Amino acid sequence: MDKPIFIFVESNTSGTGRLFIETAKLLDFEPVLLCKNADIYDFPEYVKKHSYVVDTSDLSQLISLCKTLEQSRDIAGVFSSSEYYISIAAQLAQRLGKYSGNAKHIQNTRSKLFQRTQLEQHGLNPKYAIARSVEEAVRHAQTIGFPVVVKPIHGSGSVGVRMCNCPLDVIEHSKHLLSKIDEDNTILVEEMVSGQEYSVEMFNGEVIGITKKYVGDPPFFVEIGHEFPADISTDNYQRIVNAAHTAVRELGLTWGPIHVELRLASLRPVIMEVNPRLAGDMIPVLIQQAYGIDLIEATIQLAAGRSVRITKTHDRVAAIRFFMPKSSGIFHGMNNWSFDKWKDTIVRFEITKKPGSKIDLHGDFTDRVGYVICVAETSKDIHRVIEEICSSVQINMQ
Known part of the structure; x- marks a missing residue:
């Protein structure tokens, strides 16, 4: 019997997008990608052979294609790992009778202005x-x-x-x-709100943990690293969690993964934005390494209508640092990236740009040329290892 298919409406072009595809396969689904252009995805050939080109901004076209697919295969669920398509993926899921978050609430939350309006009375806005x-x-x-x-x-x-x-x-x-x-x-x-930036990772309205964010130099706000769980006091943890719960309640977000970004300014949490999706930037990998919780698997299972149980099995600290060139130019690779000294700590190291690529700095995530993920028993240990690795790496730009 053919496996049921799991529909992805577009995807992150790397990182967690690829992990969603791989996880769906491990769960015995056949992932199918609906996209405008399959060539933009750096995925295995398997995925390119299981993609359909369609106008993914047109709900009627998506419904028509899925109805055709349903004639020969069961559709287990519908989701998108892309910020820009979570709303239409939710609409498609609902029209097909599949599980999803409330499409209207998701669409509303996509507007930062709507968020500001809803959170105004709670003192959570800048x-x-x-x-x-x-x-x-x-x-x-x-x-x-x-x-x-x-x-x-x-x-x-x-x-x-x-x-x-x-x-x-x-x-x-x-x-x-x-x-x-x-x-x-x-x-x-x-x-401009000063103070340490954090994000709260939630699932079905419950807090999984808090991520500490490392942000690059102004005037831009590109995220250069993350640590999970954040090393913070009990009082600050409660302040941040209370703010996140208030925000998601006001925005009507109760289903699946939610990612709340905020700054703690003089003990006052200020919401930067609320995202009705799983965190990006490989934060789900940090959570899995630190706590043993696979939120990507949980999200797919939830969208497929299966029962989901979130259970913490580890109590470690994981961190990621992104490698960022200091100037535009031609990327020729990275030196000193054979890290035998830290082989028991490094979980993943990846160069995300091909040698010879032209890098034009924009002050956002597209500036990154690679990353390293490490895990350790304590926050102090993870800081030491990450700093040693980052100081040893040389980005070769000409």
Whole structure:
């Protein structure tokens, strides 16, 4: 008997996207990718042979294709590991009678402006304003007070998010954003919140743990590393968890994976954004290494209507650091990356750019050329190993 198929509507182009495909196969499903262009995915040939080209922004086309597939195969579930397609994947799942989060709530949450409106009464927002013109953005920035953060109301991976220190910075960046926006014609101007950044990883409304985030130099906010679980006090843990619970309750997010990003500013949690999806940047791998909890498997099982039990089996600390070149140029590889000294600590090391690739720095996740994941018994141990590895690696750019 043929295996049931599991539908993925597009995917992350690497990292957890590939892990979702591999995990679905291990669960005895046949993963099928619905996409606009299969060539953009660095996946095994198996996946390219099991993909269908369709306009993945058109729900009617997706439904029609899935109805055709259902004539010969059972569809176990529908999901997307891509930030940009989680909403339409939820709509498709509901139309096919499959399990998913509430499609309306997911779509609403995709808007950072909607999030700000819903969380306003709880004191979880930074100062903010919406702008539909460059002049309006400058006026709001001056009212809020510099520095400010100017960003799109939709997006992912810190794309288009920039700190602005003066009116000229706001003019330049808001003009850039407004020239690219094809929906709402709206951007956000927000207070620059100082304080350590964290994210809360949740599943079915329950907290799995808190991730400590390491962010690159301003004016950009590219994430250069993560540590799970974060080494924080009991009081701060409770403050952060309470804020996350309030946010997801107000946004109506109760199903599946949720990723809440925030900063702790003078003991006050300030929500950066709430994502109705699993964390990216290989954070699920950190959780699996640290706690023995496979959230990718749990998500697929949940979408397939199977019972899911989250059980912690380890109590370790895992961390990832991304390798970031300091300047644009041609990437020629990385030196000193044979880490025999740390072979018992390194879980994974990967170079994500091919030698000869042209790297144009944008101040977001696309700047990364590789990463290393390590696991240790304590936060102190993981810091020592990660720092030694990162200081030994040389990124060869010309």
